[in-house]
Amino acid sequence: MTPNVFDTPQLDLLGGQTEPAQTHRLFFALLPDEATCAAFAQVADTLKAGQPGLRARWVAPARYHATVHFLGDHPMLRGDIVQAAARAGDGLQAGAFDWTLDYVASFHGREPPCVLRSSVVPAPLQELWTRLREGLIRAGQGVHLSRTFTPHVTLGYSRGGMLQETPVGPLAWRVERLALVHSVVGQGDYRLLHTWALA
Template identity: 85%
Template sequence: MTPNLFDSPQLDLLGGQAEPAQTHRLFFALLPDEATRAEFARVADTLKASQPGLRARWVAPARYHATVHFLGDHPMLRGDIVQAATRAGAALQAGAFDWTLDCIASFHGREPPCVLRSNEVPAPLQQLWVQLREALIRAGQGAHLSRSFTPHVTLGYSRGGLLPELPVGPLAWRVDQLALVHSVVGQGDYRLLHAWPLS
């Protein structure tokens, strides 16, 4: 029987087995403290219990975050991008603020995200997004930046339909830190590269 070449391990140029390609993701995020993370996890547990027909891939509580700006997917961790993003983060002048999340909703997508969000975006959060966007553009990192902002915390990814909007909480989050985060797609942990207090 002739071996199927597509089932064979990929070899490198020296004939050894090649490492699978990795995707390195960089983003600025707001990271909840332990107590707030626990509140979000309780909402996720309630959602699972109240929506038994919802098939979803749930996010581990340690990975809960709100993305402020996405800096792209890359085949390796790019030191030049990290340095430019660090300069942008260090130049930011923003204070801590309160963010109240009060509903669960879904976004469209291949695996529609189930998210926690708020009906009203706090003005300091919107200003943080604008100021950081401007700083990143000045630092030459505007290529992947979104033109709009819908702040949210992803709880899971649906493998079925969209979730109807549901009221929750309200859940109060005192946001007092901005972080530059690195992750490898498909691996569990996030790596905190830099963090700046909002004060």
């Protein structure tokens, strides 16, 4: 998740330098285990070798995830939103399930994301999205929520074209973990604020 556009020093009203502004991002995500990350990375390596025209910015395997719900970008880490989201996560009833990803494609955008997708969305995944959405709305966090769900795992961001839909794998992912994730846009690491085992 881009070079920091705020790296250039900014001047305050007295001509001194101010601290670079930060954008804090919060989202719920499904997290793959190490073996599944390695399988996704192999697909990315194949794309690097076979699609050099993409000139993509590739996601580090440790950051692979599938976003379930986006909770917005904020100028600071909002404790009230974190607490409300944690309540929604605590109240979620969802079990582990199998998800098979079987093709790569692109989404439109300034740097089109190269993504792994599935021909069939498992019913438990759709149900998890719906139940968590309902819990977030009850917790007062409906403002940023999408009305639609297109499950995917982003492998990279293209600077040179878009992928045609291409079969891969199939790659089996046993989905067992949900997390509330915090990131600072332009910085490399994700911070897991809360995690839940799907059981």
